[in-house]
Amino acid sequence: MKKIEAIIREEKLAPVKKSLEDLGYYGMTITEVGGRGREKGIALKWGAKEYRVDFLPKLKVEVIVLDEDLSPVLNAIVRSARTGETGDGKIFIIPVENAIRIRTGDSGSNAV
Amino acid sequence: MKKIEAIIREEKLAPVKKSLEDLGYYGMTITEVGGRGREKGIALKWGAKEYRVDFLPKLKVEVIVLDEDLSPVLNAIVRSARTGETGDGKIFIIPVENAIRIRTGDSGSNAV
Amino acid sequence: MKKIEAIIREEKLAPVKKSLEDLGYYGMTITEVGGRGREKGIALKWGAKEYRVDFLPKLKVEVIVLDEDLSPVLNAIVRSARTGETGDGKIFIIPVENAIRIRTGDSGSNAV
Amino acid sequence: MSINYADTAWVLMSAAMVLFMTPGLAFFYGGLVRRKNFLSTIMMSFACLGLIGVLWVVYGYSLSFGPDKAGIIGGLDFFGLAGVGQEPSSVYATTIPHLAFMTYQGMFAIITVALITGAVVERIKFSALMLFSVLWFTFVYTPVAHWVWGSGGWLAKLGVLDFAGGTVVHIAAGISALSLALLLGPRRGFKEKEPMEPGNIPMVALGAGILWFGWFGFNAGSALTSGGLASSAFVATNISAATAALVWMILSWIYRRPSLLGVATGAVAGLVAITPAAGFVQPIMGIPIGAGAAILCYYMMLFRAKTGIDESLDVWAVHGMGGTWGALATGIFSSVAVNSAGKDGLIYGNPKQLLLQLIGVLVVWAFAFMMTWVIGKVVNATIGLRVSSEEESVGLDISQHGERAYGGPLR
Amino acid sequence: MSINYADTAWVLMSAAMVLFMTPGLAFFYGGLVRRKNFLSTIMMSFACLGLIGVLWVVYGYSLSFGPDKAGIIGGLDFFGLAGVGQEPSSVYATTIPHLAFMTYQGMFAIITVALITGAVVERIKFSALMLFSVLWFTFVYTPVAHWVWGSGGWLAKLGVLDFAGGTVVHIAAGISALSLALLLGPRRGFKEKEPMEPGNIPMVALGAGILWFGWFGFNAGSALTSGGLASSAFVATNISAATAALVWMILSWIYRRPSLLGVATGAVAGLVAITPAAGFVQPIMGIPIGAGAAILCYYMMLFRAKTGIDESLDVWAVHGMGGTWGALATGIFSSVAVNSAGKDGLIYGNPKQLLLQLIGVLVVWAFAFMMTWVIGKVVNATIGLRVSSEEESVGLDISQHGERAYGGPLR
Amino acid sequence: MSINYADTAWVLMSAAMVLFMTPGLAFFYGGLVRRKNFLSTIMMSFACLGLIGVLWVVYGYSLSFGPDKAGIIGGLDFFGLAGVGQEPSSVYATTIPHLAFMTYQGMFAIITVALITGAVVERIKFSALMLFSVLWFTFVYTPVAHWVWGSGGWLAKLGVLDFAGGTVVHIAAGISALSLALLLGPRRGFKEKEPMEPGNIPMVALGAGILWFGWFGFNAGSALTSGGLASSAFVATNISAATAALVWMILSWIYRRPSLLGVATGAVAGLVAITPAAGFVQPIMGIPIGAGAAILCYYMMLFRAKTGIDESLDVWAVHGMGGTWGALATGIFSSVAVNSAGKDGLIYGNPKQLLLQLIGVLVVWAFAFMMTWVIGKVVNATIGLRVSSEEESVGLDISQHGERAYGGPLR
């Protein structure tokens, strides 16, 4: 099992959800986060002066997937979250040792 | 060391806390998240029409535990967070390579 | 690659950011969380009565780093986030299997 | 009689201020519920602005203040405002246009219905609340208003005093709140003591501020004329509110820590209690009346909590009991030196007035409780009072109104 | 003529209430936008309080109400309040100080400009908005106010009726909003149907509450005297607001679920529509006028959405169309029995008044639309109307004002 | 003399509006602090509504306005409102009930004490603030009010002019704020420049809107009669507020970006500065007075920040310095043509008035600063002024009041 942590633009939630649903992946957890990337935020101008907007609001989407589903899910997210401009976000893949469904106590791949 | 990520109902925070305290586990971190499971949220009716409520508010409880404590802590969470109805949530177990206590700089099992 | 999850005091965000920038690390994600440590929060007094403040607001700072950068980044965070008093927070290190930049689709160390 | 422009300006301003109290109440109540029911709670008050606002001019005013039928109800002569014009009424507030009196009274009807909603937040079906409101307004509010304030109303003729609505507004609403809450049952999780912390206390404070401001229109406006009596009622109102806020703060301090919710609730309790008395008592009597209100309502709130009854926002404890105390206090402290249209009370050697006040209280308690019970039963039997368990757990904002308080991807 | 103190108190209070509407509008609009533009939207209204507040006393009042020049505009005789003192004006509101009349009118100018901003939120450059406001106030508001309300104004002389600003305020603002929105283009992501949920609906409700309260000053204050006419206008206002709130709630219920946004918007639509009519119609006519407003504006809102025009907060649908309906309704329902300075309308056998009203509407529609277009073009050509794409996506709070609604490390 | 109903309506409405300013202030201040101290800051103002509201009727009014003792203080003749009834006072506001005058003045006392709290937010013990407030009200407010406004007060007899409280309210509060802040020391983290961003700027704007609205009651109500003078003061107030809001916006624009906080603060500064002058100057003088206030207070705020003094919400810079400027401006711009009870100022050839104003300013500066220092020392020595370091870092909402602004599992 893997945990996919995707940091995406807020406005891309709907397409990302859609693309995962199309794969049959409904379960996910989202968190409001702030992020900045290599560019140290966005540089804007006011008159002659330049200033930077540091952290920008982002959404963190977490999806736990079975190993075999990893790459289609990743592809789906990349495809649906992309605009091609800076700030599109990142995806991190983290190993998951186990999962448990609280309602039933089931664990392992049944629980995802 | 493991990180336990439990996605629970908001109203279950108090019992979960209690059950962990009973085991001597006080440290934890909580985050407000939104989640949906396999059922794509909840289906409700308004008159004849059906509609779905997508993301529901959940709490993410993170507890870092030593390997030997993993299973009692998991049991405690499952027991205290369960209602038996859909939406009870999930627990994911993630490997942790190290921990550091910022105050002292201690690392490893001392830091948990 | 590793994910550094640092739970820090809210007011330490600026120094932590600064110390990471000095190392050339700009990318990070932050989340508002609540936390408590071993001490079960803070004990305060009102008149003769004692009471506890349970969860305190904290910030979670997540930084994905390449393996070789791990220790300087950890040092920087510990140094800049410390006050020496209880509540300074913790750092957890979690393995990351891969990273993807959504904008380009690049993965691996290029994506961090 | 000819129109006095100053009186008219005063009553119109007061009417505007009483109208403003209903949004104030919306925030007072809205801040006390959980985030997922914030909008739905606000909506309950706002819907009254529309619904009761319309019903009042169609038939409510006529039933309340139309020509008396046997002391019980007004006739339909003023249906659709027929005969209610720019000239003064011949019986009510004879120095201002009949329209001004009519609309001023209408603002009271709106907020009375809105007050009840505090008992049923977080679980009532909106459709049920609307139906209930129409029935309650028609079969409880209009008769009670007629009995107490209508020319020829039987409680008025008996000599029961109610300056600005302690009985008509606060007792009627507070008792009905209790009755309806009993019928509806507690919120899901209430018995299990799940946390139900107020979602937004600053909004409670905002609501309290607006209510305090508007209450001057409510009480001092009830003089229906500018001048000495209005001033006296104004001052009594402020003294009672301030005293009760202070005393409640001290109570909360003794038991725990001085609480902003306590100050806000205390102020409202003080305002409620002075309502029936404002224009009958020496203003300084606001001190005992306000202090009494804070103490009584505080302990009634604790008592209510102990019973396990989920009368969620304590309309009964604050408005019902506060209004009861105020009505009785009117019988204790009132003085003809303040208002020649009033009576001397107990402390001026007239115990009979206290007895009359007690009768007024008992009558309205009994009538409001039973009628509400019946109406609630009817609504429950027809369209059902309560949302489903899932709807309740998702929250009424989404399930009843399809809206969320705050936008953004979650919550 | 000598000063009537009651009239003065009434008009001053009304002026204060109309001033209070602009912060109310700030919250009504502010709650409707996304969190990142919350402050900037509030700012648009607050800036009008400063900017138009000053311009009004410098030259605005004089252009609007100064001695008539050919029916088109007022002279500069009152520049800097010269000759505007504690004595009554000889032509306007002759029972109150000229200063009171002047400041009361000024509050209308402020909110009219603020109303337009609803069309351009979340993307206009603040500097451009300021420049636009100065020009629009000077070249649209002051002439239209003169035509309709100025002594000698050509529409007034023609016989067009506008009691409290249906034409001057709401049509002018609503049509200009449409014109400016067309020029500015839609928000980034609007065409792609990105979610743009309101960021804070409780604040919309708060704004609606303040607006409703203040509107009594707006409409009943426009009698410029206390007494029967003010009372009549007051009641008409409340009836129309309540009816429209109720009807809009029902409409939202039919299509989806009863909506708090719907009640709030409906109330505003009802208040808009009754504005020109309030002091000319029997108060009970607030029922058809309010119901008509709710239905018309509701469908106009859906229609606007379908066209794909991003007139973001529906100023056109609510104020433009609501004002248009109100202006025509004045021609239908007005009655000299209510106001001897008025006219009988269609239902009292005078179709001519409806025609006159139609002329007033058409003139102001055309003038406001075209002038706004020209002014917008000028501003665009000089300093540019729109923020950059990055600024828009970061949000105007940070990019235009360097502030965020809520502190804390993020958001 | 007999009661004028219009004057009474005007003063009562004004009293209600001034009362409403205190909740407004609660939000203005509350929005400026960090989330963890939001409630506690609101509470500081609300507690004054209770505490000072009661003390005022018990002995405060008597000390301020009771029969003069040597120009220094009023006698206790009006203790517990003895002799304060529906008839007019023989010396103050002789056309309205004595009760109306009394309560109107009381609203000023409440907000004056509340104003000071802006200096000590986020770190003062609530018990200490309560004790301080009682002492300050008794030993600073009541004498200063007597000196300036009491019949026989020595500053009044000297000829110092203060129409609506520039000296009594704003200088007294502003200087005391500075004094108390110096005694209390800076917030934890202030020296280390930890971020202390305002937690909720929309609430600051809401507070500013309510304050602006209420200030008409404050200033125009101070005419104590409806009519020309009230109108003149009303207009002066609005002009000064609008000008200062605009000028402050421009200043913030020059240095950074046009700021909503700037508009809100500017409006307040303009309202403060016009307060002592409102009924003595030509309304158009609101332009120089408001502009002067914005510029002076803006730079005083920067100066204060540079000194490293944590007078947290700039009560000194805005109210202290704004009030000082207003008091002096009264000596410059006042004109007997506006108010026959006033004096001509410097620009009308009477430099003496400016000197008198300067004396008034200096006396109140010195008295307020020193008395506050002494009272603060006494409170510190007895119960201690400051919360513990842990309590401060947890926030006063929890540590002093056991409440959190927003429910929910965290924050």
Ligand SMILES: Nc1ncnc2c1ncn2[C@@H]1O[C@H](COP(=O)(O)OP(=O)(O)O)[C@@H](O)[C@H]1O
């Ligand atoms: N090294 C990192 N560690 C943690 N989060 C990161 C890191 N780099 C980027 N992020 C997250 O990813 C988001 C998008 O990064 P950004 O660099 O703007 O995207 P892009 O790669 O398209 O330029 C950031 O806002 C931040 O939340």
Ligand SMILES: Nc1ncnc2c1ncn2[C@@H]1O[C@H](COP(=O)(O)OP(=O)(O)O)[C@@H](O)[C@H]1O
């Ligand atoms: N695949 C997944 N990835 C990430 N989070 C998930 C996943 N599945 C479920 N969750 C989280 O767990 C919560 C509970 O899931 P749900 O399916 O409703 O529980 P149950 O298994 O009891 O039906 C969801 O709200 C979501 O936050």
Ligand SMILES: Nc1ncnc2c1ncn2[C@@H]1O[C@H](COP(=O)(O)OP(=O)(O)O)[C@@H](O)[C@H]1O
């Ligand atoms: N076992 C744990 N699991 C998850 N989070 C923890 C754990 N222990 C501590 N934390 C987090 O770290 C924060 C700081 O811990 P604390 O014990 O107060 O620090 P210190 O070690 O300096 O005393 C807590 O607020 C909590 O968010």
